[in-house]
Amino acid sequence: MNVLEKILEEIKAIGGIRFSRYTELLIAVKDVEKIIRSHISDATDMNDDWIPVEKRLPEDERMVLVTCQTKKGIRSTNRAYYDGAFWHGSGSMSSVTAWQPLPDPYKPK
Secondary structure (H helix, E strand, O other): OOHHHHHHHHHHOOOOOOOOHHHHHHHHHHHHHHHHHHHHHHHHOOOOOOEEOOOOOOOOOOOEEEEEEOOOOOEEEEEEEEOOOOEEEOOOOOOEEEEEEOOOOOOOO
16 A cells, blocks of 8 residues: 555544534544644655665666766666666766666556
8 A cells, every 4th residue: 555545544534523514624634634744754755666776786687767866966867777787778877876677567457
């Protein structure tokens, strides 16, 4: 279950006590705010799928997404593959910092 699904499940579980509509709305808003704040770090941590090159390199020369960083600190994302010695892809591959597998292709229903 992804982070947004967790949030929706917790919001659905709020129900219950009945007060005046105004009081009920205020309580619901505060509960929703608390739920969202409890998951903000999960939703903003976008590095979960990225694998630092120091930790592991891709195998089999398969195409992956890579994060590259210039000497000035500018980061970009490109497609590339690693041949066991060098990165090959579009743009400069001199400073690949992390990689992740490509997502599965779109499949119509």
